[in-house]
Amino acid sequence: MNSFSKWLELQYINWMAQSGARKTLTEFSKWIGISQPLINRYMSGQVIPSEENVHKIAVTLGPEVYDLLGLARPDPRLKEIVSRWHELSDEKQIAFLKEFQKVLTKNETEK
Structure with missing residues (x-):
């Protein structure tokens, strides 16, 4: 598991904590706008997100995703x-x- 995978998993846990209820990974992925199987693959470290999906993650969870993936933050x-x-x-x-x-x-x- 890489630092991005760990961070994404922590974001999922924090998201559930903030909602005050146990939520599914499917709900989390819908909130971000990326399919659940792909979010699962990101969390397991199997793949890294495409540029488009990095943007979706950054909009929803914060721009630090760029840093974790070694990408320049958009100006x-x-x-x-x-x-x-x-x-x-x-x-x-x-x-x-x-x-x-x-x-x-x-x-x-x-x-």
Whole structure:
């Protein structure tokens, strides 16, 4: 059992304690949004979660999951851009990318 597996099992135990009732692993997995068989495999250390499932776990249980798996935590500023990207028209997206390229070019010349 690896540190992530132990942490996930502890999160399950804490979740049950906070609810004040014995809960099933199926209920826990539904709460996280990942299938119960997969959560079971994570807890046993058989597999590590995909990027998508790491995100689901982080949203529900906390960002320390990234640390336990040796992954970089997502930058909240980048998450803001990604989460709102669809709100921009195609023209605004293109303008944003062009401006971003200008900033990168300027940054490179300042080095």
